[in-house]
Amino acid sequence: MNDRIEKRIELKAPVARVWRALTDHQEFGEWFRVKLDGPFVPGQVSRGHITYPGYEHLKWEAVVQQMEPERLFSFTWHPYAVDSNADYSKEPPTLVEFRLEKTPTGTLLHLTESGFDKIPASRRLEAFRMNDGGWTEQMKNIENHVAKKS
Amino acid sequence: MHAPLFAALGDETRLALLAQLSAGRPRSISQLTRGSTLTRQAITKHLRVLESVGIVHGVRAGRESLFEFDPQPIVELKQYLDRVSEQWDQALGRLKSFVER
Numbered sequence: 001m002n003d004r005i006e007k008r009i010e011l012k013a014p015v016a017r018v019w020r021a022l023t024d025h026q027e028f029g030e031w032f033r034v035k036l037d038g039p040f041v042p043g044q045v046s047r048g049h050i051t052y053p054g055y056e057h058l059k060w061e062a063v064v065q066q067m068e069p070e071r072l073f074s075f076t077w078h079p080y081a082v083d084s085n086a087d088y089s090k091e092p093p094t095l096v097e098f099r100l101e102k103t104p105t106g107t108l109l110h111l112t113e114s115g116f117d118k119i120p121a122s123r124r125l126e127a128f129r130m131n132d133g134g135w136t137e138q139m140k141n142i143e144n145h146v147a148k149k150s
Numbered sequence: 151m152h153a154p155l156f157a158a159l160g161d162e163t164r165l166a167l168l169a170q171l172s173a174g175r176p177r178s179i180s181q182l183t184r185g186s187t188l189t190r191q192a193i194t195k196h197l198r199v200l201e202s203v204g205i206v207h208g209v210r211a212g213r214e215s216l217f218e219f220d221p222q223p224i225v226e227l228k229q230y231l232d233r234v235s236e237q238w239d240q241a242l243g244r245l246k247s248f249v250e251r
Contacts, residue, residue: 005231005234005235005238007235007238007239007242009242009245009246011245011246011249011250012250013249013250017249018245018249021245021248021249022245027248030248031241031244031245031247031248032241032244032245033241033244079234079237109242109245111238111242113234113238116156116227116231
C-alpha cells in the first residue's frame with residue numbers, strides 16, 4: 001500500500017515542447033481532455049470542465065502551485081472526482097507534480113501524485129508489514145483478491 | 151473518504167492492534183490489553199477508531215465482545231489508487247502522442 005502514485009515516461013520531444021504541452025492551458029486541455037477557462041497561474045484556481053466522452057458533466061478544478069519553466073509544474077486537486085453529487089472540497093487535496101528532465105532522445109517526464117494520506121501512515125504501514133507475518137500474509141491475500149477482480 | 155483510513159492507521163498502537171487481529175482470530179479487549187502496556191480504556195478507544203473506519207468490527211461471542219479484522223477498506227483504497235493510476239497511464243499516453251506527433 002502506498003500513499004502516492006509515481007510514473008515515468010520517455011517522450012521523444014524536446015523539453016520545451018513538453019513544457020508547453022503541460023502548461024499552456026489549451027494544449028494541456030487537448031491531451032488531458034479538459035476545457036479550461038483560462039491560463040495556469042501559480043497560486044490561482046484553474047477552472048473548466050472535462051471533455052472526456054461520458055464525463056462532460058464533470059467540472060475541473062485545481063490550484064496551480066509551482067511553475068518552474070521546463071523543470072516543474074504542479075497543482076493540487078481532488079483526484080478521480082467522478083461523482084458530481086459528492087462534495088470533494090472537504091477531503092484533503094492531492095498534489096500532482098510533473099518534473100521534466102532532458103535526455104539524449106528527448107524528455108523524461110516524472111509524474112507523482114501524493115497526499116492520499118495527510119500523515120506518513122504508509123511508511124508506518126510498510127514497517128508494520130515487515131514486522132508482522134500475519135499482516136504480510138493478509139496484504140498478500142488482499143492483493144490476490146484485487147488482482148482477481150481487475 | 152480515504153484520509154480517515156490513513157489517519158486511523160497512522161498510529162503505532164492501532165497498527166499493533168491490527169497486527170494481532172489480522173492474524174485471523176477475533177479477540178476480546180482483555181486479550182488485546184494483556185499484550186500491551188496500555189489500559190483497557192485506552193485499548194478500547196483505539197479499537198473504536200479502527201471500528202469507525204470499518205477496518206475492525208465488533209462481534210459477540212456469548213457474553214464476550216470480540217473484535218475482528220476486516221480488510222475491505224484497504225481493498226477499496228487499493229482499488230481506488232489503482233483507478234487513479236490507470237487514469238494517469240491513459241492521460242500520459244495521450245500526452246505522449248500529442249507531443250510526438
